[in-house]
Amino acid sequence: MMAVFRRELSDCFHTLTAYIFGAFLLAFVGVGAMIYNIQQAVANFEYVLSFVSLIFVVLVPVLTMRVIAEERKQKTDQLLFSLPLTSTQVVVGKYMALLVVYLLPLCIISIYPWIFSQFGEVYLLTSYGSMAAFFIMGGALISIGMFLSSLTENVGFAAGIGIPVILFNYYSVSLAEHVSSSAFGSAAVLCILWGLLGAVIRHLTKNEGLAYGVSLALIAATGAVYWMKPEIFEGLLPELMRQLSLFERFYTFVSGAFDLTSIVYYFTIIVFFLFLTVQSLEKRRYN
Amino acid sequence: MVTVEHLTKRYGTFTAVDDLSFKIEEGHVYGFLGPNGAGKSTTMNIMTGCLSATEGQVKIDGYDIYEEPDKAKRRLGYLPEQPPLYMNETPWEYLKFVGEAKGLRGRELKSQMEAVILQTRLEGMEHRLIAKLSKGYKQRVGIAQALLGDPKIVILDEPTVGLDPIQIIEIRDLIRQLGQERTVILSSHILSEVQTICEKVLIIARGKLVAFDTPDNLEKLFQASHGVSFVAEAKAEEINEILRELDVISDWRMETMADGRIRVDVQAASGEASDLSRSLFFAFSRKKKALLELTPKKASLEDVFIELTETDVPGADVAEHESVDPFKNPAGSKSEESGVADR
Numbered sequence: 001m002m003a004v005f006r007r008e009l010s011d012c013f014h015t016l017t018a019y020i021f022g023a024f025l026l027a028f029v030g031v032g033a034m035i036y037n038i039q040q041a042v043a044n045f046e047y048v049l050s051f052v053s054l055i056f057v058v059l060v061p062v063l064t065m066r067v068i069a070e071e072r073k074q075k076t077d078q079l080l081f082s083l084p085l086t087s088t089q090v091v092v093g094k095y096m097a098l099l100v101v102y103l104l105p106l107c108i109i110s111i112y113p114w115i116f117s118q119f120g121e122v123y124l125l126t127s128y129g130s131m132a133a134f135f136i137m138g139g140a141l142i143s144i145g146m147f148l149s150s151l152t153e154n155v156g157f158a159a160g161i162g163i164p165v166i167l168f169n170y171y172s173v174s175l176a177e178h179v180s181s182s183a184f185g186s187a188a189v190l191c192i193l194w195g196l197l198g199a200v201i202r203h204l205t206k207n208e209g210l211a212y213g214v215s216l217a218l219i220a221a222t223g224a225v226y227w228m229k230p231e232i233f234e235g236l237l238p239e240l241m242r243q244l245s246l247f248e249r250f251y252t253f254v255s256g257a258f259d260l261t262s263i264v265y266y267f268t269i270i271v272f273f274l275f276l277t278v279q280s281l282e283k284r285r286y287n
Numbered sequence: 288m289v290t291v292e293h294l295t296k297r298y299g300t301f302t303a304v305d306d307l308s309f310k311i312e313e314g315h316v317y318g319f320l321g322p323n324g325a326g327k328s329t330t331m332n333i334m335t336g337c338l339s340a341t342e343g344q345v346k347i348d349g350y351d352i353y354e355e356p357d358k359a360k361r362r363l364g365y366l367p368e369q370p371p372l373y374m375n376e377t378p379w380e381y382l383k384f385v386g387e388a389k390g391l392r393g394r395e396l397k398s399q400m401e402a403v404i405l406q407t408r409l410e411g412m413e414h415r416l417i418a419k420l421s422k423g424y425k426q427r428v429g430i431a432q433a434l435l436g437d438p439k440i441v442i443l444d445e446p447t448v449g450l451d452p453i454q455i456i457e458i459r460d461l462i463r464q465l466g467q468e469r470t471v472i473l474s475s476h477i478l479s480e481v482q483t484i485c486e487k488v489l490i491i492a493r494g495k496l497v498a499f500d501t502p503d504n505l506e507k508l509f510q511a512s513h514g515v516s517f518v519a520e521a522k523a524e525e526i527n528e529i530l531r532e533l534d535v536i537s538d539w540r541m542e543t544m545a546d547g548r549i550r551v552d553v554q555a556a557s558g559e560a561s562d563l564s565r566s567l568f569f570a571f572s573r574k575k576k577a578l579l580e581l582t583p584k585k586a587s588l589e590d591v592f593i594e595l596t597e598t599d600v601p602g603a604d605v606a607e608h609e610s611v612d613p614f615k616n617p618a619g620s621k622s623e624e625s626g627v628a629d630r
Contacts, residue, residue, distance in 0.1 A: 003387035007373075007380075014375045079371035079432070081337040083388040084360040285339045 004085065004093030008067070012101045021063045022105040028052045029109050037112075043122045045113040046130035050254040053134070053247055056141050057170055061162030063101065064145030065155050067094050068281070072153035077284065087281045091146070091274055098142050106135055126256045133253035133262070137246055140266045141166060143273035150280040151203070172245045176238035183233035187226040190236070194218040204283050288313045288470050289334065289440060294343035296329055296494075303329045305494035307343070313439070316466035318485030318502075319474035322596050326494040327474040328368050331444050334472075335365040348439060361389065364438035368445050370429030374418035378409055378428045381417060382435060389436035403431040407461060423454035430461065441465055443473040447480060459484050478592055492596035505591045514554040515563050518580040519571055523549055529574055535566050548579070560584070 012018040032048035071077040080090050113127035148165065149158040168175075180186070198215030202208055226233060242248060246269065249262040289311040296304040304326040311317055321327050332338040334345050336352045336359065345352045350359040373381055382403065386396045404413055407427040412420060417428060426446060433441050446462065447455045463484050465471050475481050481488055482502050490498040490505075498505055519526055523541060526549060530539055537556035541549050555563045560583040571578050 003384055006387070007384040010380065011373070011375070074371070074374065075367065075369045076371040076373060078332070078337050078367045078369075079385070082335045082360065082363065082365040082367070083385065084357045084390065085388055086356075285337065 001085070001089040001093040001096075004080075004090050005096050008094045008097035009100055012063075012097060015066065017063060017066065018101045018104070021059055021101060024055065024059055024062075025052075025105045026108060028055045029105075029112070033112055037116055043116065043120060045116060045122065045127040046254045046256075048112075049130050049134045050251060053137070053250060054170060056138060057163055057166045060138070060141045060145045060166055061148075061159040063098055064142055064149050065159035065162060066149065067098065067146055068150040068277070069152050069155045069158045072284075073155065077281075081285065087278045091278045091281060095143065095146060095274060098146070099139055102138050102142065103135065106131065123256075126253075129258045130250075130253045133250055133258075133266075136263060136266045137250045140246055140269040140273075141169075143270045143277070147273045147277045147280065150277045169245055170247050172241040173248045176241040179237050179241065181235040181238050183226065183230040183236075186233040186236040186240075187222055187230075190222050190233075191219045194222065204280060205286075288348060289472070290346045291330075291334065292344050292346075294330065294333060294345065295341045296326075296333060296338070297341045303494055304333070304340075307491070307494065307496055309489060309496055309499055311440075311470060311472065313470055314466075314468075315470060315486045316462065316484055317470070317472045318481035318488045319472060319491065320476065320478070320481050320488055320592060321474075321491040322476060325491045325596070327476075327491060328444055329494075330491070331365070331442055331472075331474060332367070335363055335442055336360055337365075337367070361436060362439050364433030364436065364441040366426075366429045366433045366441075366443045366446060368448070370425055370432075372417045372425060372428055374416070376417055377414050378404070378417060378420075378431070379413040381428060382413075382431055385432045386435045391436060399435055399437065403434045406434065406464075407431040408457070423450050423457070426450060426454070426458060427461075430458075434465070438469070440470045440472065443471065445474055445476075447475070447477070455480075490592060490595050497595045498591070514552060514584045515560055515567060516550060516552045516580075516582045516584055517567060517578055518544070518548050518550050519576055519578050520548070521571070521574075521576040525574070525576065526551060529570050529576070533566055533570055535563050550580075552584075 012021075029048060029052050032051045033045070036042045036047050036051065037045060068077075071080065110128070110131060113122055113124055113131075116122045117124060144165065145158075145162045148162045149155075151161075152158050179189075194215050197218070198211045201214055202211035205211070246266070249259065249265060252259045252262060291310075292308050294304055294307040295302065307326075307330060319327050319331070329338065333340045334347075334352065336356050339353070347359040348362045350362070352359045373384075376384075379400070382400045383396070386400055391399055404410055407430050409424065409427050409431060412424055417425060420428065430443065430446065433443065443462065447458050450458060459480065462471060462473060466484070466486075473481075473485070486501060488498070488500065488502055488505060489496060521529075526541070530536055530551075530553070535556055536553050538554040540552045542552070544550055553563065553567070564581055564583060567581065568578060
């Protein structure tokens with residue numbers, strides 16, 4: 001695993017990904033710090049992080065698009081498969097390397113609140129608490145990006161799906177206000193989601209029977225519950241979108257509360273998507 | 288050393304590898320021969336754990352590649368058809384990664400890296416970018432990678448494809464050298480290559496094993512098709528007349544060459560090719576016709592290969608192949624009716 005980690009880390013620096021990622025993150029945080037902390041003289045550094053979080057929509061796909069797609073394209077995944085490494089070691093090694101690339105600019109950024117505290121009163125606990133949450137949220141987004149990269153051998157395509165997926169997650173709370181909160185609307189969207197789930201299963205397993213089976217069973221279950229107790233679906237969709245948003249949970253930290261359930265949620269997302277990435281890699285052997 | 292049992296790989300309805308079983312002993316160079324799409328790469332990918340099998344099992348030195356992949360893979364070095372290289376690294380960085388992944392550390396890692404660099408003659412190139420290396424050198428980096436960790440078995444998938452003649456000779460020498468201390472399995476569709484470097488040949492067609500023997504034995508297997516080719520200073524009618532009187536001949540075929548002379552391919556009815564040559568020599572000399580050329584024809588590995596991969600062979604396990612193989616070698620079937628292999 002350490003071999004994969006080291007190789008991936010040096011690859012990020014070979015290909016400039018690490019520099020681009022770091023430079024943009026630092027630039028945006030710098031601009032944010034200038035606007036909020038210096039010009040407007042606000043003492044809360046966490047507002048800067050909240051302002052900057054939108055940039056993840058672009059930066060995370062930049063960081064993750066190559067990570068597995070490129071291996072497939074260059075057929076180096078065959079090397080990884082033939083080496084005495086498990087898919088889990090490969091995925092975790094790569095993920096750790098990306099986390100380090102993400103952590104490096106954050107180390108520089110972590111000096112900022114301390115600098116500001118030299119010139120006035122800064123509530124460092126919230127600043128650093130938010131920074132920790134910022135790191136973990138980024139980690140969750142990176143795991144999603146990594147999974148998307150494992151679905152294709154086209155690097156551009158991996159970024160192309162990554163951007164809308166993260167963008168949707170970013171806006172899902174504001175969108176939640178506009179979507180139908182009626183029971184029927186929620187049930188209908190749920191059915192569409194089950195259909196999509198079926199498509200993903202089909203793509204991963206190439207097993208149409210299983211994909212249709214799972215999809216239809218879930219749709220039937222949803223239909224049955226809707227028929228018996230439609231009130232369960234009342235307002236379900238907007239609530240779901242609010243709950244799934246990674247960014248919304250981050251704002252809790254910005255407002256000064258260190259929310260452990262959100263940390264647990266982020267870790268769940270990380271484990272879940274790394275697991276899916278391992279499955280996606282394994283699937284190459286079983287296609 | 289390597290046991291493959293009832294290996295089958297299906298892609299939907301297409302069967303790429305069909306109930307393949309064979310056993311590979313220690314310390315030889317084995318050739319895996321077959322037309323494009325016969326299932327060579329698929330089999331090799333399964334043997335090295337890159338691909339799962341639909342059915343069957345592969346054991347490397349007694350360890351199942353799926354049940355104990357770590358132990359099995361530590362005994363294997365694999366070079367896939369397209370060398371899996373990281374183009375933006377140098378051979379040194381690349382080999383370091385592979386060595387570390389194979390569990391080598393510190394001094395051991397360094398000494399092995401130096402050894403394989405020396406063995407594959409990569410000295411002087413180890414700090415250049417892989418992307419800038421020539422194809423021959425890229426192939427060497429691929430082979431060097433496979434040799435790290437001192438594996439007992441080295442599997443090379445078409446190691447000489449796309450190289451120039453000098454590079455091919457160098458790589459073949461390297462493979463021969465490897466065969467002295469390890470078991471080497473290489474795949475190829477170049478017959479001369481297999482004939483020169485391999486001690487044993489597995490011929491695979493449509494996912495099935497159709498032959499497994501030494502190149503010499505395989506040629507002997509097809510000695511029935513022996514014949515002689517000659518050029519005589521005579522007219523076609525005269526040649527026909529002489530040949531009709533000889534009972535050692537079963538069939539012949541004439542071909543007029545550019546200079547007007549006639550080349551005749553003769554098929555022996557029985558016995559050795561030398562008996563046929565003797566009879567022809569005396570028959571023509573009695574008629575005062577000179578023989579300008581007289582060449583005995585031996586079935587080459589090429590004939591064996593075409594025979595085995597294009598047609599059903601008695602005894603070989605090619606019972607049903609009604610399914611159309613999209614990759615079937617379009618080399619064309621030889622004139623089977625006359626039994627004379629034209630060259």
